[in-house]
Each structure stands twice: as structure tokens, then as C-alpha cells.
Amino acid sequence: MRSFSSKLAAIAPSATIEITDKARRLQASGVDVISLSIGEPDFPTPAHITAACIDALNRGETHYAPGKGIPSLLSAISEKIEAENGFSCTNDQVIVTCGAKDAIYEACEAVLNPGDEAVILDPSWVSYEPCIQIAGGTPVHHPLHKKTFQVEDSLLEKINNKTRMIIVNSPSNPSGSVLNRESLRLVSDICQDHDLVALSDEIYEKLVYGQIHFSLAMFPGMVDRTITINGFSKAYAMTGWRLGYAVAPKEILGYMNKVQQHTISHPTTFAMFGAVAALKGPQQCISEMRNEFERRREFVLNRLMDMGIGYAPAEGAFYAYLKVDGDDASIANRWLEEAHVAVTPGVAFNTPGWIRLSYAASMDTLAEAMNRIEKVV
Numbered sequence: 001m002r003s004f005s006s007k008l009a010a011i012a013p014s015a016t017i018e019i020t021d022k023a024r025r026l027q028a029s030g031v032d033v034i035s036l037s038i039g040e041p042d043f044p045t046p047a048h049i050t051a052a053c054i055d056a057l058n059r060g061e062t063h064y065a066p067g068k069g070i071p072s073l074l075s076a077i078s079e080k081i082e083a084e085n086g087f088s089c090t091n092d093q094v095i096v097t098c099g100a101k102d103a104i105y106e107a108c109e110a111v112l113n114p115g116d117e118a119v120i121l122d123p124s125w126v127s128y129e130p131c132i133q134i135a136g137g138t139p140v141h142h143p144l145h146k147k148t149f150q151v152e153d154s155l156l157e158k159i160n161n162k163t164r165m166i167i168v169n170s171p172s173n174p175s176g177s178v179l180n181r182e183s184l185r186l187v188s189d190i191c192q193d194h195d196l197v198a199l200s201d202e203i204y205e206k207l208v209y210g211q212i213h214f215s216l217a218m219f220p221g222m223v224d225r226t227i228t229i230n231g232f233s234k235a236y237a238m239t240g241w242r243l244g245y246a247v248a249p250k251e252i253l254g255y256m257n258k259v260q261q262h263t264i265s266h267p268t269t270f271a272m273f274g275a276v277a278a279l280k281g282p283q284q285c286i287s288e289m290r291n292e293f294e295r296r297r298e299f300v301l302n303r304l305m306d307m308g309i310g311y312a313p314a315e316g317a318f319y320a321y322l323k324v325d326g327d328d329a330s331i332a333n334r335w336l337e338e339a340h341v342a343v344t345p346g347v348a349f350n351t352p353g354w355i356r357l358s359y360a361a362s363m364d365t366l367a368e369a370m371n372r373i374e375k376v377v
């Protein structure tokens with residue numbers, strides 16, 4: 001048989017797969033493996049959100065919906081943006097997608113032509129590069145500062161006449177660091193000086209500790225060239241609902257909508273009613289989950305400090321990014337084999353020499369995991 005898509009053949013398999021598979025095999029053989037490699041809140045979706053979805057199902061909201069999402073959700077998102085993110089948008093600048101990941105993919109398809117370059121700041125989340133590649137673009141990696149995890153002037157060296165887009169992610173998966181105002185201003189200046197689009201992935205915006213989250217689109221001149229990505233997975237513990245959204249300039253949004261119309265049509269109709277309840281209902285659930293993450297964060301960072309393990313500025317999300325001496329993949333493998341704790345090697349995020357540890361697990365689990373890690377380091 002002839003070979004299949006060369007575009008997809010060129011995409012490297014996820015560097016996390018090997019360790020995840022190994023953790024699964026160990027678990028299946030009866031070993032008590034603690035997984036700190038997960039990227040999802042361990043809380044249930046708040047009850048008022050699931051209730052709104054069940055109501056919608058019972059009302060018969062089980063048919064096709066408008067392609068960009070139900071109007072009440074588009075309005076709830078525009079109102080949220082205006083109230084919380086320091087810029088404003090109309091409903092026709094909003095699209096609801098199947099998770100933030102889908103919004104990122106659609107954005108890459110909407111902006112990039114074959115050969116266009118999109119700059120990714122490392123350490124970077126695993127799916128930016130494949131989304132760019134699937135859209136026919138060329139990913140160009142640039143490191144954040146090794147200690148502060150902020151953007152440096154050297155970013156300019158990666159910009160040329162093929163560059164079309166810069167992707168920023170704050171708070172960051174995997175490092176947990178938060179981009180400060182100066183970093184975002186630098187990105188904003190470069191985008192405006194070189195006529196670039198910015199994709200700002202703000203999915204962890206609600207999980208910030210002792211820092212302030214700034215939206216890139218609030219910087220003067222940026223609203224017309226920024227695609228803001230957000231969603232419900234992390235803030236409302238709704239990972240399985242597959243609901244995210246993008247706010248973008250109308251022309252880009254229109255192109256994203258074309259991708260959506262001809263691929264997924266729209267996210268699940270009744271699930272979107274749950275998302276309306278998430279945005280319009282009580283927000284206390286967010287602060288409760290955030291406060292619990294903060295408590296775990298303190299605990300984990302203190303234990304790491306006691307063990308003499310350094311880490312990136314852990315200012316947001318639910319990850320600690322540990323600096324390790326030696327090959328991160330071998331170290332993660334050793335922790336799995338000897339301590340039965342699964343973590344993700346930094347090579348998966350284009351930064352060898354680091355390990356990502358998710359503290360989206362109960363205090364008891366974290367305490368046991370830290371004891372086990374302490375024994376092997």
C-alpha cells in the first residue's frame with residue numbers, strides 16, 4: 001500500500017507516551033504507581049454546572065446548535081472578557097470550541113500558510129508544535145530566560161519575513177511561571193513592529209498565586225491581532241466536557257469558524273448550557289479549587305526545597321517544574337521504576353534537564369509521592 005500523509009508522518013510522537021505507557025504497564029501488573037504526570041484538576045465539576053447540563057438534556061437540547069456556539073454562551077463569554085480581561089469583544093469575535101486545544105488548532109489553520117513560521121516560547125506545552133505542523137506551518141522554538149522564565153529581547157532574533165505568529169502561554173504548562181507585564185509588552189511591541197498575530201493561551205488564568213494575570217489583548221494595539229484562548233477544563237474542572245473558546249479579530253474568527261463548520265460543526269449542544277452556568281453562576285467554586293491548589297503548591301515546594309531540588313517560579317497552574325542534574329528522561333524513568341511515581345520529563349516540553357510534577361492530586365497522595373521521591377534522590 002502507498003504511504004499515508006507525509007505531513008503527519010513528520011510529526012514526532014509525544015515524548016510523554018513512553019513514560020505514560022510504562023506507568024500503565026506497571027499499574028496493570030499490580031504496582032501502586034502514583035501519577036503526578038496528569039494535567040487535570042482532581043475535583044469533580046461543580047454541581048450547579050452539571051445540573052444545568054442535565055436540565056438542558058431533559059429540555060431536549062439535543063440537536064444542532066449555531067456553529068460558533070449557543071448565543072447565551074457567546075454573550076456570557078463576551079461579558080466575562082469585558083469584566084475580567086481588560087479588553088472587550090462582540091459576540092461575533094467569539095467561537096466556542098471542543099476544548100481549548102481545538103481552538104488552538106483552528107487558530108493555526110486560520111492564520112498560517114505553508115511555510116509560515118510560528119514562534120513557540122520554551123518550555124512549551126506539547127500540542128503547539130503539532131498544531132502548527134498540521135496547519136502546514138513551521139514551528140520555531142525560542143527559550144524563555146532560564147531562571148526567570150520571562151521573555152527576553154533575543155526573541156527578536158527569531159523574527160524574519162516568514163514569521164506570522166507568536167504563541168504565548170501564561171500561566172505556563174509546564175513551568176507554572178507567569179509572564180510579567182514587561183514580557184507581554186515585549187511580545188506586543190514585536191507583534192506590532194513586525195505585523196504578527198499573537199496566540200495567547202490563557203487557559204490557566206484563574207490559577208495564579210501571588211501574581212497578577214495579564215491578558216495580552218489588553219495591551220494597546222493588540223486586540224486587533226491577538227487570538228485569546230481560554231476554556232472550562234482547568235478553571236471549572238471540566239476537562240471531559242471538551243469546551244473551550246477563542247476570542248479573535250473578526251476575519252481570523254471567520255476562518256476559524258470555517259474550520260469548525262466543516263469538521264466538528266460545533267461542540268455538544270447540551271454541554272454548552274453547562275458552560276453558561278459555569279460563567280454566569282457562583283464563582284466561589286473557582287476560588288475554593290484555587291485555594292486548595294495553593295495549599296498543595298506550598299507543601300510540594302517546601303518538600304522540594306528540603307530535598308535541595310530547585311524549581312522554576314511556580315506562580316500559576318498546578319505544576320512544579322524541577323531542575324534536575326542529568327538526563328531528565330532517565331531520571332523520570334528511575335523515579336517510576338524505583339519510587340513508583342510518574343512525572344513528565346522536560347524533553348517533552350523542549351527543555352531537557354527539567355521534570356514536570358503535577359500537584360493536581362490529594363494532599364495524602366502528594367505526601368506519599370514526596371516521601372517516595374525523597375528516598376530515591
Ligand SMILES: Cc1ncc(COP(=O)(O)O)c(C=O)c1O
Nearest residue numbers: 039099100101125173231233244
Ligand atoms: C497550556 C494548555 N493549553 C491548552 C490545553 C487544552 O485544554 P482543553 O482541555 O480545554 O483542550 C491544555 C491542557 O492540558 C494546556 O495545558
